[in-house]
Amino acid sequence: MKIAAIGLCACLASTTAIAADVSITEDNVNIGAAKYSPYLYRGHPTQVFWGDTHLHTSYSTDAGMIGNRLPPDTALRFAKGEKVVSSSGVEARLIQPLDFLVVADHAENLGLAVMIEESDAALLRDRWGKEVHDLVKAGDSYGAYGKWGEEGVATGINPMPNVALQRNMWERLIDTVEIHNEPGVFTSLHAFEWTSSPNVKNLHRVVLFRDDDDRVKLVLPFSAYDSEDPEDLWNYLEGYEERTGGQVLAIPHNGNLSNGLMFDVETRAGEPIDAAYAKRRMRWEPIYEVTQGKGDGEAHPFLSPEDEFAEFHNWDKGDFGFEAKTPEMLPNEYARSALKLGLEQQAALGINPFKFGMIGSSDSHTSLAGTREENYFGKFSGVEPGTGEFRYDDDVVSDRRPDGDGGVQVKHWETTAGALAGVWARENTRKAIWDAMARKEVYASTGTRPVLRVFAGWSFTEDDVFKPDFATIGYASGVPMGGDMTAAPEGRAPKLMVRALRDPNGANLDRIQIVKGWLDANGVSQERIYDVACSDERAISDNNRCDRPVGDTVDLNTATYTNTIGEAALAAYWEDPDFDPSSSAFYYVRILEIPTPTWLAYDRVKLGSEIPAEGVLKHQERAYTSPIWYTPEG
Template sequence: MTQTLAALLLTATASVSAQDYAGYGEQPDSANHLGQAEYSPYLNRGYPQQVFWGDTHVHTAYSTDAGMIGDILGPAEAYRFARGEMVVASNGVRAQLQRPLDFIVVSDHSENMGLAPMIAERNPELLKTDFGRKISELVYAGKYGEAYTLWGQGMATRKDPLAGNDALTRSAWEKLTSAAEEYNQPGVFSALIGFEWTSSPGGNNLHRNVIFRDGKQRADQVIPLSNYDTTDPEELWAWMAGYEKLTGGRMLAIPHNGNLSNGLMFDDRTMGGKRLDRDYAERRMRWEPILEVTQIKGDGEAHPALSPNDEFADYGTWDKGSFGPEPKTPDMLPREYAREALKRGLAYEEKLGANPFKFGMIGSTDTHTSLATTQEDNFFGKATPGEPSANPDRFNEKITGYLQEPGGPDITIRHVNSLAAGLAGVWASENTREGIWDALARKEVYTTTGTRMTVRVFAGWDFTEADVQRPDFAETGYLRGVPMGGDLNSAPGGKSPAFVIRALRDLDGANLDRVQIVKGWLDGRGKLHERVYDVQCSDDRAITSEGRCERPVGNTVDVPSATYTNSIGDALMLAYWKDPEFDPRQRAFYYVRVLEIPTPNWTTYDAAFYGVDLPQGISPSQQERAYTSPIWYAP
């Protein structure tokens, strides 16, 4: 183009009146084009086109059990770190993510929210209270352990030491919601508003993270419910219903993995002692559509005692007890683990007409350092005492076992047993609060133990093996089937559900070992079953008649240097599977589990970096994994 022609075009453009054109850089009228043929095929697609990565469980100094034991970073640092910026951890070590996250929820505990920052700033309203003066004097005298114990007495007895001082909680809550507003960037980074309700009857973990779909204007109309108010999830649901009625907003709750609940997370009775009924089942799934199945405090997908034929079930197993003094007993396990709860949910649906355990699955960290780190070579620990250093406390800090019964079995679990996990993968159309929340609500989400592998699955009655290779894989999946979190009903005569699956390794991580489908079902006699099928094996390994890869993938981990190679495994795995034992009369669920090749554990990276000994009893390598939300079948 000549300079003269360019100048003429610019002049012509500038002379177009506002009546003829909205103006350079502005959008022309976007009238309804429904039914019109348009050239661009990507307009107004009605299905999610990408996966977003986030953490729905991040604690900052505003959580008393973080701020009172050394965390000095607030929500601003948590958001900045999640967005990819460098921050300095509470112990002075610099920290940065390899890649930014797309969203997080700062979910600080609601019990005496903001207590530690108020002590640090010598808040005059706090110092007017007897408790505020006592705990502040202990902190100012350097008696941090005594101060934390003083606060813990109120938590243990459920007697709020700051009862009647709602203004203090409201002030802290409004600072948290203001920080979320400041860092929320629709389309770029989503800062969802939330808090943790810390129900702990007898020290058993029934915690839920409450996630708002809304912004500050609505969230500020309430003060978060706390353990001081109630330990009963049904009362939490009633409070959530009250919020929605008051504000017109929306919220959901995410229970933690049940491995520290001592059989209460998926109990057969309500907190009030009643047997589960249809109303309870419907309300539970209305308010708690997903479960946090993996996090720093162990993995809650399966337990080897419940799934003895699954060689991968013993992963991040925490099964000694809870935060209270009661040791774990075998009868508690079926009411703690996700796979067993999903199976029992089928029986409840058959009996009640509704399923109380029909949840999708995500992972998050439960970090108490303000830093959402899940990579093994970048793990900043559960809490500040476990942040990176050569100090033996990094491995030896106790997480459970503080209320050990004298002479009883050892229920101590230490930081060395922690997982650098997990993450939530969310299939959504846009990176906004609403887009992320809606995906959580419809269960189109999946869990990873920290890796960012991409996993997508569809199930339907007419998929063929060729559909896995289609360039319009997702569009075909939605048109002819259902995604993770969906339902299949009333099988057509003679047909079995067919699954098309794509799994792509973390672009900066390890190759994949295998793709599996985990099936659970209820037979005609009311008996529950499960089976794990290997549906694709890397390195051209065959699948045996028992439905398993013919041999293990191998292990390239060099322990002294804490390195591995991608000389084994596959970067991309495409799988097609049709249920060979399908009975259209039987209720069932299916979810996909994808395993990476072995990679070094965080303790192995620590040993190599700090020159310390490998901890005894901890495997130097592990296989990171992903679990999708199930797809359910009902007759």
């Protein structure tokens, strides 16, 4: 049985195999006399926990009004590993439970569909509420949904500004989330989604609380009816902390429907961002949802033409159907280009506004946080398995331009099964998981669960990556993902140690890559990719790439693959061969799995579906760590 292939880069030779360190120890603190047990004073993360920070239930109007019948309770039971029945009547279960879940229902008219279903007395006393209630009860759910969209979302004015209704549904959601929280076993975190869409561009954020119900109930969700300006959301977050003594952060969504606004260098008021803006943005938004069901947002072929893996489920047609994408919008939408832009802004402002960690999540509106391709229940309940051609032909984004030719249209077959957040923490609790996100010791997966860890330091040796106390050394002499380096010692360059272990229920690994961004002598950001470990004893060529592709075992006739190629574990030691101590830089790790079938390939076999000719039937799942930044002194 193959265990691992270890690639050593920066002109180092390959060496022998090791197994990845799954339960990783931490730095020991010597206090007083020497102790026998070396683990008495561990204070660093020891485990990776998997979760979805972006799931919608029937409490979201854009889910509950169009077929989602599953409340937060069902979503949480499903995440904990229970078998449930989907809104369309299909049984569903995860291959293994999640460790945590964030129910992030839209703040705008939270719980409207549920109140309609229950014929809530307070709702019926509200004129507008009764109108949409009566439409639904008369069998015109889509008419009611359209009325909400036209008279509420499109206008930016709350059609039902009833605080009592909002508080009732918010507290019901909080109570359900609280019931399912089991410290040490399963974590459910309080949250909502702020659905800002200025000029129909996606600036959505998930607002995530560290606290329990007693503090969270002291506030109501902040909605796009209150403001579409992120700076006003930050004011809300600051006000929450001042009022309650609690803690909160916001997670921006994948920016590929923002048409250049997600990482804009101007404020919503049209002013250039300044140091104060940059400081506030990183105070309140330390991490970014780089990948989700509406496409992947790590890189784009136009921005990274030398990256042969940059074309991965890119959504690059336009916004929510009203404006087509132009090339100049792209740098402000993708994570890698935003990280590079952050270095440039740091040089100009003295602080980096885009110094974010990276996670993935589903953005599913079915209440089902299933992110594996063979278990995909759709973006919305109306496109769950068994719904026929509609499952593929439904518009996720319609072309709403007066003279539209379909060029900005996105069909459901273009969605992915979603993504996950990997979090390094000591225990499975709200505080530990939230704290890991705040310090950016997190990573993004496109849906599988590989174990991935990276440390950067000045004094690591080639042998350190092979030692059983790899992580102890990493924390003692370096920084983990999400960390910062400065003050380069004379004559030294950053040294990175990486370990990766495949998902035990998934595909083998193809390679480990290090993505570097830096400022050149002219202050212009640059990027380079280094393959640092290649499976199957492949060598690393002079162009810093594995000397040949990993191969392909996918059988599309049966939607299967085998782990006869690739490796179960990879590790690497790498020293930056082009380091300039006077230049700011960042480094993050990207790992690739061997090719596997997509949900379209599984559908074709399991359901006998006719798949659109343009559909992608196989791909290479991947994961991205949060970066590690280097900043020169002064």
